[in-house]
Amino acid sequence: xxxxxxxxxxxxxNSTIKVKPDGSGIVTEGLKWVxxxxxxxAIEEALRIKEKLGGGEVVLVGIGSKxxxxxxxxxxxxGGDRAILVATDDALDSLAVxxxxxxxxxxxxxxxxxxxxxxxxxDSNQAGQMLADLLGWPQATFASKVELAGDQKSAQxxxxxxxxxxxxxxxxxxxxxxxxxxxxxxxxSLPGIMKARKKxxxxxxxxxxxxxxxxxxxxxxxxxxxxxxxxxxVESVQxxxxxxxxxxxxx
Amino acid sequence: MGDVLVFAEHVKGKLPKTTxxxxxxxxxxxxxxxxxxxxxxxGKGIDALASETASFGVKKVFVVDGDALEHYVADVYTEVLAxxxxxxxxxxxxxTSTAIGKDLxxxxxxxxGAGMASDVVHFNEDGTLTRPMYAGNVIATVKLEGSPRVxxxxxxxxxxxxxxxAGEVEKLAISVDAAKAKAKFVAFNETKSDRPVLTEAxxxxxxxxxxxxxxxxxxxxxPLCEVLGAAMGASRAAVDAGFVPNDLQVGQTGKVVxxxxxxxxxxxxxxxxxxxxxxxxxxxxxxxxxxxxxxxVADYGLVADLFKAVPELTEEVKKLKH
Numbered sequence: 001x002x003x004x005x006x007x008x009x010x011x012x013x014n015s016t017i018k019v020k021p022d023g024s025g026i027v028t029e030g031l032k033w034v035x036x037x038x039x040x041x042a043i044e045e046a047l048r049i050k051e052k053l054g055g056g057e058v059v060l061v062g063i064g065s066k067x068x069x070x071x072x073x074x075x076x077x078x079g080g081d082r083a084i085l086v087a088t089d090d091a092l093d094s095l096a097v098x099x100x101x102x103x104x105x106x107x108x109x110x111x112x113x114x115x116x117x118x119x120x121x122x123d124s125n126q127a128g129q130m131l132a133d134l135l136g137w138p139q140a141t142f143a144s145k146v147e148l149a150g151d152q153k154s155a156q157x158x159x160x161x162x163x164x165x166x167x168x169x170x171x172x173x174x175x176x177x178x179x180x181x182x183x184x185x186x187x188x189s190l191p192g193i194m195k196a197r198k199k200x201x202x203x204x205x206x207x208x209x210x211x212x213x214x215x216x217x218x219x220x221x222x223x224x225x226x227x228x229x230x231x232x233x234v235e236s237v238q239x240x241x242x243x244x245x246x247x248x249x250x251x
Numbered sequence: 252m253g254d255v256l257v258f259a260e261h262v263k264g265k266l267p268k269t270t271x272x273x274x275x276x277x278x279x280x281x282x283x284x285x286x287x288x289x290x291x292x293x294g295k296g297i298d299a300l301a302s303e304t305a306s307f308g309v310k311k312v313f314v315v316d317g318d319a320l321e322h323y324v325a326d327v328y329t330e331v332l333a334x335x336x337x338x339x340x341x342x343x344x345x346x347t348s349t350a351i352g353k354d355l356x357x358x359x360x361x362x363x364g365a366g367m368a369s370d371v372v373h374f375n376e377d378g379t380l381t382r383p384m385y386a387g388n389v390i391a392t393v394k395l396e397g398s399p400r401v402x403x404x405x406x407x408x409x410x411x412x413x414x415x416x417a418g419e420v421e422k423l424a425i426s427v428d429a430a431k432a433k434a435k436f437v438a439f440n441e442t443k444s445d446r447p448v449l450t451e452a453x454x455x456x457x458x459x460x461x462x463x464x465x466x467x468x469x470x471x472x473x474p475l476c477e478v479l480g481a482a483m484g485a486s487r488a489a490v491d492a493g494f495v496p497n498d499l500q501v502g503q504t505g506k507v508v509x510x511x512x513x514x515x516x517x518x519x520x521x522x523x524x525x526x527x528x529x530x531x532x533x534x535x536x537x538x539x540x541x542x543x544x545x546x547x548v549a550d551y552g553l554v555a556d557l558f559k560a561v562p563e564l565t566e567e568v569k570k571l572k573h
Contacts, residue, residue, distance in 0.1 A: 017388040124369045129357035138434035160497045161350035167437040216366020220392045231550035237563040248533045250512040
């Protein structure tokens with residue numbers, strides 16, 4: 001079973017994000033970069049599936065600047081078998097990302113794509129679903145549990161949806177996007193980090209793929225959000241109820 | 252040209268507030284494009300729902316009714332929606348970013364070769380769109396090029412559409428071969444609760460890791476929710492720890508709510524949680540740590556032991572109501 005896992009380079013979710021004064025983007029000085037947390041969960045799930053099956057291949061894919069290879073190496077250190085970096089400095093929108101992945105998935109003849117449900121920078125939550133449609137594959141998004149059938153021809157996926165949990169049965173090949181509670185990713189071990197250095201990380205220039213990546217969605221400018229006015233502390237429950245009633249008038 | 256189509260999601264035979272927000276958003280979008288605002292309802296046995304939808308000021312409501320559409324399944328709904336878009340020459344597809352909206356819309360976008368903007372909060376006069384990025388730390392102005400275009404909207408950014416006129420209901424005969432679908436609905440394990448739906452309630456009481464376990468949500472927060480008529484929410488930490496079910500999670504990747512009153516109990520206020528509730532009208536925080544980040548967004552903060560303060564609060568509210 002070949003599992004393809006896209007892994008995006010994003011700012012650490014605990015970073016303080018500031019917008020550049022000219023609104024052209026965020027301030028990147030001093031930012032720590034990590035694997036998109038949801039993609040990390042996807043990598044972990046792929047590794048667990050491979051371990052359970054006792055075989056298979058986990059191929060990581062990065063699309064972005066050469067710096068993205070840092071995150072791919074971390075994924076390889078976790079246990080990924082090899083990685084592909086589609087090198088570009090262009091900002092690709094979700095449709096472009098899906099098209100690039102479509103080409104790679106097809107060339108690689110992957111059986112399953114596991115990826116994060118959204119990247120925590122753009123928060124779009126689109127690429128996985130778009131990829132599934134381009135491939136003509138079924139999708140299961142916001143997965144909190146993935147169970148492969150013994151014959152590896154289908155999977156039962158539990159999804160976190162509004163109002164509860166939904167269970168879907170998908171025929172493979174399929175696209176599954178990972179949600180927070182799918183698993184807790186492992187840390188790369190020291191031996192893992194050493195081994196990762198020798199694993200294949202192939203770099204392909206974006207142009208070589210012959211994919212239409214012209215953006216349909218363009219970010220024109222960025223601004224900080226309106227700052228919420230600071231409130232005040234109350235001394236007691238009685239005071240709280242009093243202000244909520246007569247001042248805020250919400251109860 | 253410039254016609255807008257709103258995907259009207261329905262839940263248990265009703266149009267939830269989140270759908271009415273999408274209708275309102277669709278009308279706002281149509282006012283920018285100069286086109287008409289239509290709606291589409293998919294499902295089984297949905298005549299009444301279609302008429303209901305038509306009463307909210309849309310020009311036409313397209314209806315596709317059939318067994319294959321009884322339970323939402325992405326590839327089946329995508330097929331039908333893409334067909335409607337093409338048949339009716341729609342320029343812009345709008346839906347709320349609910350679990351279904353998020354699952355479905357990008358698939359339809361890819362089917363149509365369309366670009367998509369998620370979680371839009373405003374359709375600007377110049378044709379650009381406004382949407383949050385980086386867990387709401389950035390407000391971005393974006394542009395969607397080409398046609399058609401697809402937009403999911405954040406329910407909390409739009410008022411619910413008001414009843415207005417009577418649109419025309421048009422039934423479309425689109426055949427769906429459900430047997431070809433590669434994904435099948437197996438089961439829905441619904442979270443049973445007496446509380447109102449998080450995304451519908453005007454008061455929300457949320458609990459965090461400070462509650463220490465699931466029982467405490469029942470013992471301490473339920474009575475408060477009861478007396479306030481509030482929905483219950485939770486931080487990611489509380490859900491991860493198994494205190495409460497996943498659909499209570501408020502946050503960047505959970506539900507985004509903006510009720511009249513949001514009471515955060517035992518929640519520290521991580522950026523990702525704030526992303527889900529900082530547009531609430533009034534925010535109250537109860538936490539024993541005076542330095543908790545939640546106090547920076549709270550209008551009223553009470554530094555106290557929640558296990559003492561919450562029962563007291565419940566009592567005081569009861570007194571107020573009598």
